[in-house]
Amino acid sequence: MPYPLDPSPDDMRAMGEAALAFVVDFLQRRPDAPASAFEGAAETARRFRMPPPEEGNGFSPLIDLVETIAQHSSDNAGPGFLAYIPGGGLYASSLAELLSTTIDRYVNLWGEAPVAAQIENNVVRWLCDLFAYPPESRGVLTSGGSMANFSAIVSARKAKLPENFLTGALYVSEHAHASVMKAAMLAGFPTRNVRIVATDPSLRMDVDALRRQIVDDRGAGLRPFAVVASAGTTNTGAIDPLDDLAGVAADEGLWMHVDAAYGGFFQLTARGRERFRGIERADSITLDPHKGMFLPYGTGALVVRNGRALREAHFVGAAYLQDLAPDADIPNFAEYSAELSRDFRGLRAWFPLWLHGVSAFREALDEKLDLTEALYDGLKSDALLELPWAPDLTVVPFRLRDGDDVANRRLLEAINASKRVFLSSTVIDGRFTIRACILSHRTHRDRIDECIEIVRRAAASVTSG
Numbered sequence: 230m231p232y233p234l235d236p237s238p239d240d241m242r243a244m245g246e247a248a249l250a251f252v253v254d255f256l257q258r259r260p261d262a263p264a265s266a267f268e269g270a271a272e273t274a275r276r277f278r279m280p281p282p283e284e285g286n287g288f289s290p291l292i293d294l295v296e297t298i299a300q301h302s303s304d305n306a307g308p309g310f311l312a313y314i315p316g317g318g319l320y321a322s323s324l325a326e327l328l329s330t331t332i333d334r335y336v337n338l339w340g341e342a343p344v345a346a347q348i349e350n351n352v353v354r355w356l357c358d359l360f361a362y363p364p365e366s367r368g369v370l371t372s373g374g375s376m377a378n379f380s381a382i383v384s385a386r387k388a389k390l391p392e393n394f395l396t397g398a399l400y401v402s403e404h405a406h407a408s409v410m411k412a413a414m415l416a417g418f419p420t421r422n423v424r425i426v427a428t429d430p431s432l433r434m435d436v437d438a439l440r441r442q443i444v445d446d447r448g449a450g451l452r453p454f455a456v457v458a459s460a461g462t463t464n465t466g467a468i469d470p471l472d473d474l475a476g477v478a479a480d481e482g483l484w485m486h487v488d489a490a491y492g493g494f495f496q497l498t499a500r501g502r503e504r505f506r507g508i509e510r511a512d513s514i515t516l517d518p519h520k521g522m523f524l525p526y527g528t529g530a531l532v533v534r535n536g537r538a539l540r541e542a543h544f545v546g547a548a549y550l551q552d553l554a555p556d557a558d559i560p561n562f563a564e565y566s567a568e569l570s571r572d573f574r575g576l577r578a579w580f581p582l583w584l585h586g587v588s589a590f591r592e593a594l595d596e597k598l599d600l601t602e603a604l605y606d607g608l609k610s611d612a613l614l615e616l617p618w619a620p621d622l623t624v625v626p627f628r629l630r631d632g633d634d635v636a637n638r639r640l641l642e643a644i645n646a647s648k649r650v651f652l653s654s655t656v657i658d659g660r661f662t663i664r665a666c667i668l669s670h671r672t673h674r675d676r677i678d679e680c681i682e683i684v685r686r687a688a689a690s691v692t693s694g
């Protein structure tokens with residue numbers, strides 16, 4: 230003590246064993262852990278406000294720190310996390326992280342570590358194949374769905390608009406994820422150029438309204454260039470009419486991007502493929518392996534039908550990179566994305582695919598669809614609740630049949646006070662709406678049955694005053 234930057238083999242082993250012991254214990258404890266634990270969390274956070282120490286310290290306080298973080302937060306690794314969009318954090322990915330950050334190889338320029346880039350490209354190709362994309366398609370693993378949407382909008386802008394693009398207009402529904410608006414803003418568009426298209430009663434983009442709006446906008450001097458559809462909105466999981474929207478895009482010469490960050494991996498299931506009919510016609514698709522593949526945060530993806538369009542939007546050469554192998558059948562991913570140095574996301578995805586096989590993901594996602602039906606049926610049969618939208622995927626929105634926003638907020642608080650499930654809310658048609666989203670691989674039927682009981686009891690208690 231203190232440890233040198235490269236600790237001795239014995240010290241490395243001791244620290245690694247302590248970390249692994251924590252990991253195994255932490256995962257064993259998930260079913261009984263509270264779904265959320267915010268009491269005293271902000272005060273605890275303040276206790277940790279400190280500069281780094283000048284001299285080194287022991288390892289065990291760091292394990293304690295991780296436990297403290299876990300104990301003062303919502304448990305998005307647990308089976309009761311039904312808020313926002315659940316993630317997961319597969320053990321196989323944790324191991325991949327340890328190993329890939331240890332060898333610390335460069336994946337973004339293939340010649341530096343061809344095997345690493347090949348493995349990452351296996352993942353990307355698998356994603357392209359999942360959507361029947363042609364051989365010239367390309368893709369990148371991003372830090373998440375937001376960055377994938379950003380690269381998609383930039384690609385669409387480059388492919389469809391002149392350098393002076395400020396009249397370019399893109400079309401989204403009001404239920405599109407905020408990252409699409411952010412992407413347009415970062416790509417340089419005035420916010421008014423993001424045109425909000427009306428939705429039908431199922432909260433899916435209204436195709437006729439889109440057609441009318443495009444005509445009106447052209448008349449007003451705008452240049453429609455892209456439509457962004459959702460394959461599962463965050464609010465309710467609604468799937469826009471993808472095939473019809475692809476038809477509009479083809480007729481009008483627009484780039485069609487599908488934000489499938491939440492829903493995309495349901496394409497692995499027969500039900501998902503049926504519901505996503507037409508998605509394969511999109512020019513680009515955002516996917517989020519840290520959602521639908523249960524990977525730890527930090528793994529998104531973008532696939533683009535015409536790989537050249539992705540590269541043309543991102544490639545900038547540099548003299549100091551002249552020694553590197555040129556883009557080839559294994560891509561120089563840096564030429565297709567906004568990033569140069571970055572983590573080896575491909576290994577984080579490849580380990581679980583290799584260890585469990587694609588079928589394990591298909592089965593887990595099929596199970597989520599079944600669980601959603603069970604939750605929907607279980608809540609719908611309660612006369613105190615209304616469920617205005619049947620789920621397209623795995624989001625179940627609901628609210629009190631006779632309750633204002635204040636009562637519904639109280640209902641959400643009562644549900645979350647159970648600590649067995651953690652749900653979140655949104656606003657739909659101007660009304661506070663609670664939503665449960667089932668996408669953790671650790672959520673199974675027992676927790677959904679428990680959730681139904683908790684919601685019913687809470688609804689009875691809130692409405693009885």
Ligand SMILES: Cc1ncc(COP(=O)(O)O)c(C=O)c1O
Nearest residue numbers: 314373374375406408463490491
């Ligand atoms: C539909 C949709 N698109 C995009 C995003 C943004 O993804 P990320 O949080 O990975 O940046 C989300 C996140 O929940 C989402 O649900």
